[in-house]
Amino acid sequence: MVATPLFRIHLSAAGVDNPTVRSHVEQAFALTVATALSAGAAFALTAATVASWLLVRRITAPVSRLVAAADDVAHGRYTFSATTSGSDEDFARLERAFADMAGRLDRTERIRAQMLADLAHELRTPVATLDAYLEGLEDAVLPADGSSWDVMRNQLDRLRRLASDMADLSAVDENALVLNLQEVDLSQVVSAAAAAAAPRFADEDIALSVRLSRLPVLPLDRQRIEQVLANLLENALRHTPAGGAVAITTSLADPEHVQISVQDTGDGIPADQLEAVFGRFHRLDPARRPDGSGLGLTIARSLVHAHGGALTAFSEGRGHGARLDLVLPVAPAEFP
Incomplete structure (x- = not known):
């Protein structure tokens, strides 16, 4: 709208008064401007598309990693490590926090599994002893005297202590222990x-x-x-x-x-x-x-x-x- 009148003024100043020449020059100018505008718009649109794609990828990539990691954790796989290269500081902190959480869950799961195995081992002896003595009493192989009852009572006491100690240890592990200072x-x-x-x-x-x-x-x-x-x-x-x-x-x-x-x-x-x-x-x-x-x-x-x-x-x-x-x-x- 502005460029064409200005161009005509310059043509007049340059002494180009032939109507035919002026018409061709103006058409050429208009075509050049239209081409330049079209090219500029296409370039701007392409740049905006690329920038948007990069931005979306920059945002969604760490989110996708966290979604995949969350799915792994939900299925008992805790081997997640933060890969913060290219992420902004907020996502970097989020990934580090998630990796730390996954590591803690992994350690907790290992302790739990080991504790269950150890607990099964500790339960085996008193339970087997009680079973053997009860069977012996039923078959009259063992006398139903004070000695037999003492052995069974001791094994029951051991089971009772084990249950109490496990409850205390669980409270400590879960940070549920409240001190009455x-x-x-x-x-x-x-x-x-x-x-x-x-x-x-x-x-x-x-x-x-x-x-x-x-x-x-x-x-x-x-x-x-x-x-x-x-x-x-x-x-x-x-x-x-x-x-x-x-x-x-x-x-x-x-x-x-x-x-x-x-x-x-x-x-x-x-x-x-x-x-x-x-x-x-x-x-x-x-x-x-x-x-x-x-x-x-x-x-x-x-x-x-x-x-x-x-x-x-x-x-x-x-x-x-x-x-x-x-x-x-x-x-x-x-x-x-």
Whole structure:
């Protein structure tokens, strides 16, 4: 609309007054403009199409990867890794978060599978023992006396402990454990735990001693700490022979931490198993008759960690006894 009048003005200025020439020139100009506009529009449309395709691909590619990964996770395949090249930061964060989630699910699934296998193994012995004794009683092969009933009662107690320990461990694994934190005199808790365990130690001819230091009042879940101490004393009792000794001592490890140590003169722990003893269903001597759930130290460490503390094992090796150190912060972060 504007270009043609301007072109005519320039033709007049150039002295082109022949109507025929002016008509041909104007037609040529109009055709050139139309061609240029058409080419420009086609180029712009092509560029817009390509840009739109690239943008859509840039957006849909990571989404498609996440959809495929979600389908894999839904079918139990957790091998997803983030491939963030070419993605913007938002999608990169999303992929990293999804990869982290898939990794956690994979670890959880492996632990679950291993735990179920271990649980089946732990259940086999008491169930088989009960089955054998019941069959023996029915066939009058075994006498229905106090000895037979004691064996079956012990196996039922073992199953009961296993069920209770599994419930506690499940609560810890699912972050469903709620601590009832209160100001607690730790010395009183240690004394009470030792008093509760004393009769069993006496029955096994194992000396149990307690040496308490002056400690600050701590914010703790008393019931859970009592459970931890009971598990530690049970472990020491199980691995200390008659005539041995177990000592409980408390101390202020540093201004911010207190320590409870349970030292025994029992079997000892090989250096390569000092960490493994806290694993689920771990046994130092697989050939030894199991008399616990195999979860005591695992649960104890989990409960201590929930308080912001640490539980570690020390030993000079087989035959040299062992020491379990429970360290708790004076002011755990969980306490309001």
